[in-house]
Amino acid sequence: MNTTTEQLSATTLLRFATAGSVDDGKSTLVGRLLHDSKSVLTDQLEAVALASSNRGQEAPDLALLTDGLRAEREQGITIDVAYRYFATPRRRFILADTPGHVQYTRNMVTGASTAELAVVLVDARNGVVEQTRRHAAVAALLRVPHVVLAVNKMDLVDYAEPVFAAIAEEFTAYAASLGVPEITAIPISALAGDNVVEPSAHMDWYGGPTVLEHLETVPVSHDLTECHARFPVQYVIRPQTAEHPDYRGYAGQIAAGVFRVGERVSVLPSGRTTTIEGIDALGESVDVAWAPQSVTIRLADDIDVSRGDLIAPADDAPAVTQDVEATVCHVADQPLTVGQRVLLKHTTRTVKAIVKDIPSRLTLDDLSQHPAPGTLVANDIGRVVVRTAEPLALDAYADSRRTGSFLLIDPADGTTLTAGMAGASFAAEADADAAASADDAEWDF
Template sequence: MTAAETADTAAISATSLLRFATAGSVDDGKSTLVGRLLHDSKSVLSDQLAAVELASRNRGQAAPDLALLTDGLRAEREQGITIDVAYRYFATPRRRFILADTPGHVQYTRNMVTGASTAELAIILVDARNGVVEQTRRHAAVAALLRVPQVVLAVNKMDLVGYEEPVFARIAAEFGRYATSLGVRDVTAIPISALAGDNVVTPSATMDWYGGPTVLEHLETVPVAHDPSAEPARFPVQYVIRPQSPEHPDFRGYAGQLASGVLRVGDRVTVQPSGLTSTVTAIDALGQSVDLAWAPQSVTVSLADDLDISRGDLLAPADATAPTSQDVTATVCHLHDRPLLPGARVLVKHTTRTVKAIVREIPSRLTLDDLSPHPEPGRLAANDIGRVVLRTAEPLALDDYAVSRTTGSFLLLDPADGATLTAGMAGEAFADAAAGPGTDAGPGAADDGWDF
C-alpha cells in the first residue's frame, strides 16, 4: 500500500461516533443505568433534570429517580418498564454516542432487534442477586444473531450483594461461557451499582478489587473503527441524475450512499443484477470532485458507458460482486401482530430495491433460550425469530448478513398497505439453519401475478 493509500485509509477509518444498545430484564435497573450515565456525564439539560427532580418529589422520593430520564412514555412510567426503543444522543470530549435503550420484556423482543440492528456494542444488564436468567440468554442470543461486534456485561446492584467479588466473578464466568457458545468473541464484564453510581462514570471506591474500566471509559475507548477498504464496495443506486441543462447536455450520474467499502475513480464495476460492466470516471461529493469515496458517504458516481441503470441497481467491483439469486434463505424476526404464513405474498425491500416475493417455506423457529430449532412451526407470530425461504420475482444482489450487516439485511413489507412485517438477515445464521429452498409455495400462490 502506498503512502497516499495509507493516509486515505487512516482518514477513512477515523471515527468519533459509537452506536450502542442497552438491554436487560425487567427491574434489573437498565433505565437507572442509562439515566446515571447521562446524568454523571453531564449530558442532561437543566430543565430535564428539574422535571425529573419534581416528578421524584411528587412520588415521595428524596433523590432524583434517574430512570425517568429514559422511560419517557406514560405507559412506561405507570408500569415501571421500558416498552419502546428510546434513542438518546450525547457526547463527551472523547466521543459522540447514539444510545438505543431497548425494552427487556420478552413480548418486546422485536423492539430490541430494531434497536440492536445498527449497534456496534450492546450493554446487557443483569441483577447481581439473580445472575444470568432466561432473559439474559435471550438478549445475548439476539446480540449474537445481529452480529453486534462488542458486548458489555454490566453486573448491576452490586451494593445489594455487599460488593462481593466472588458474586461478580461467578456471573461473569457463566455469561462468558454462554456467549462463547453463541460465537460472541468480545465480552467485557463490569461490576456496577447504577443507583449509587459505582463504576458507571466514576470508579467505585468500594470495589477496589476491580481494576478494569468504568462503563463510560469503556464506551469512550472501545475500538469500533474499521478499514472500509477491507470490504468490497457496495453502492445501491438511489436516484439517476439527468439535469438536461445546456451546460451538461449529456450528463448522467448515479446518486446514492455507499453501503460498504471504498469506490475509486478508475474502478471497474458491475451493475447488479443485470451484469453489465463499466468504469468509474468521476465521483462527486457535496459538489466537489473527489478521487475516492468510502462508506457511508453519499456521492454521485459517473460511468464511462451509457448503461440502463435505475433505482435499485447495485454497483459492485467487477471482481467482487454480491451473490445474486431469486431464492433467499434467511433468519428473520417477525415484527407485525399479524402472523407470517407460508404462501404469503410480500414485498422484499433490500437497500434501494423493492421486489415481489412469496414465502415458500418456514422451516423452523428458534427458541432464544438455547437457540434450539422447532421444525415446521407453520407460522411466525410477533417477536418470533425463525428461518424463512423466499422466492423473489426478480434477482436480488444479497450478501450474507455475516459478511455485511447493511447489504445482508432486508425487510418484508405488506404489498397491500406497505406495513413492515418482518426484518430479515440473509444467509446461515446458525448451524441448525434449514438446508435450502422448499418447493411448496402454499395454496393459491400462483394467482394474482405472484407466480415466480
Template structure:
C-alpha cells in the same frame, strides 16, 4: 440541584469517534437507571432536564430524583415504572460521541431489542446480582450473537444489595461468559456495578477494591470501534438517476446514492446488478465537485462510461468482487408484526434502495432463545417477536450479501404489499447464487407464484 458541563466545541466533536450501543436486560434489572446515572455522572444532562426529572419524581412520591426518567420519556411508561419502547439518547464526552438505545426487558418486546441492537457496535446486558443469569439474559445474549454485535458488556447490577460480594460477581460473570462465548459472541467484558449508587458507572467504586477493571464509561470510551468500511468490497445502491438536460451538460447522466461500503475509483471496471452488464466508472461527483475516489459512507453521483439501462434499486459493484445475485433468499428473521408470518405469504422485500415482490416458500425452523439457539423445526408460523429461518423466492434477481459479511447490504425488510406495514426484519444467510449473466431476467410474477 443542577448538573451542567461546558459544551464541546465543533472541533472537539469532529475529532472524536462515534459509538452506537444498546442496553438490554430483564425487567427491573436497572437499565434505565444505569443510563440515567451514566448521563448524570458524565455531566451530560441539562439543568432543565434534571429539574423536570426531579418534579416527576416528587410527583411519584420519591424523595430523590429517579434517574431512570431521563430515558423513560413516555408518560405511560413512567406511570407503569417500566420501559416499553426503545428510548434513544445522544451525548458526548471529551473522548467519544455516543448514541445509546435503552431497550425494553419484557419477553414480548424482543423485537424492540432487535431494533435497538441492529446498528449497535456494543451491547450492555444487565443482570441483577441477586437473580443471576435468567432466561431473558440468555435471550438477549442470543440476539446480540445473531445480530453480530462485536462487543458485549455484562453489567452485574445492584451489587450493593449483595454486600458487594466478589464471589457473587465472579459466578455470574463465569456463567454468562461461557454461555455467550458458546453462541459466538467475540468479546465479553464483565463489570460489577450499582447504578443506583453510582459504583463503577462513571467513577470507580470504593466498595469493590477487589475489582481492577474499567468503569462502564471508561470501557465505552476506550473500546475499539471502526467505522472504516473501505476495506470491504464496494457496494453502491442507486437511489436516483440524474439527467439535468442543461445546455452546459446536454448529455449528463449520473447515478446518485450513498456508498454502502468500500471505495469507488474513476476508471475502475464495475458491474451493474442485477442485469450483470459491465462498464467502467468515468467520473465521480461529490458535492458538485469531480473527484477521483469516493468511499463509504459518502453520498456521491457516479457516471459510467457506457449508456446502460440503470435505475433506482440497481447496485453498482466492482466486477472482481460481486455479491451473490439470486432469487432464492435464505435468511434469519425477527418477526415484528402481530399478524403471523406463514408459508405462502406474499410480501414485498426491501433491500437497500430496491423493493421486489416475494413469496415465503418455507419456514425451516424457529429459534428457541431460552435454550441457546435451539431449533423448533417446521413451525406453523412465526409469531410476533419470534426469530427463525425463512426461505423466500423473489420475482426479480436480488444482489444481496450474507449478513455475516455486511450488516448493511445483508439486511432487508419484509413489507405488507397492501398497506406498507413493516412485517419482518431479515438477515441474509447463505443463498444459492447464480452468475449475474444468468440472472438478468425477472421471474414470471403472475399470481406471485415464483
C-alpha cells in the same frame, strides 16, 4: 470553530444499546451515565425531579431521563426504544435504551441493528435468566462486535465478588457459544453510581474499567471503508441542461467500501460491466469516494441502470439470486406463514416475494431448533426461505450488516413484518407447480 467543537469533531462515534430483563436497571444505568458524565441539562434534571416528586419519590429517579413516554413514566417501565446523544472529550455516543419485557424483544432488534456495542444488564440477585440469554442471542445474530455484561445491584448482594464471578462465568460461556467475539464483565450499582463513571470504593477486588471508561476506549470497528464496496442506486439524474446535455448520473449513498474513477464495476442484478467515468460529490468532481458519502457516479457506457440496482467492483460482486435463505426476527403482531405474499426491501430495492418455507424456530433457553413451525409470531427468531419476483444482489449478513439485511413488508398496508439477515443464498430452480397454483397471476414467479 471553538475548542470544544474542534475536540468533538475529532472524536470517534460509538453507537451502543442497552438490554436486560425487567427491573434490571437499564434506564437507571443510562440516567446515571448521563448524569455523572455531566451530559444532562439543568431543565432536564428539574423535569425529572418534578416527575419523581409526583410519584412520591424523595430523590430524582434518573431512569426518567430515558423513559420519555408518558405511558412509560406511569408504569415505571421502558416500552419503547429511547435514543440519547451525548459526548465526552474522548468520544461521541448514540445510545439506545431498549425494553426488557419479552414482548418487546423486537424493539431490541431495532436498537441493536446499528450498534457496535451492547450493554446487557443482569440483576446480581437473579443471575442469568431466559431474557438475558435472549438478548445475548439477538446481539450475536446481529453481529454486534462488543458485548458488555453489567452485573447490576451489587449493593444488594454486599458487593460480593463470588456472586459477580459466577454470573460472569455463566454468561461468558453462553455468549461465547453463540459466537460473540468480545465479552467484558463489569460489576456495578447503577443506583449508587459504583463503576458507572467513577470507580467503586466498595469493590476494590475489581481492577477493570468503569462502564464509561470502557465505552470511551473500546475499539470502534465500524469502518465501512474496509468492507466490500457497494453502491445502491437511489436516483437517476439526467438534468439535460445546455452545459451538460448528455449528463447521466446515478445518485445514492455508498453503503460500504471505496470507489475510484477508472475502476471496473458491475451493475447488478443485470451483471453488465463498465467503468466509472466520474464521481461527483457536493457539486465537485472527485477521483475517489468512500462510505458513507453521498455521491453521484457516472459510468462510461450507456447501460440500463435504475433505482434499486447495485454497483459493485467487477471482481468483488455479490451473488445474485431469487431464493433468499435467512435468519429473521419477526416484529409484527400478525404472524408470518408459509405461502404468505410479502414485499422484500433490500437497500433501495423493493420486490414482491413469497415465503416458501419456515424451516425452524430458535428456542432460546437451550439454543435448540424447533423444526418446521409453520409460522412465526411476534418476537420469534427463526429461519425462512423467501422466493423473490426479481433477482437480488445480497451479501451474507456476516460480511455486511448493511447489504446483508432486509425487511419483509405487508403489501396491503406497508407494515414491517420481519427483519432479516441473509445467510446462505442459493440459486434454486423455479417451482413451476407452485407458481401454477398461485391465485394471483402477478404474484406467480
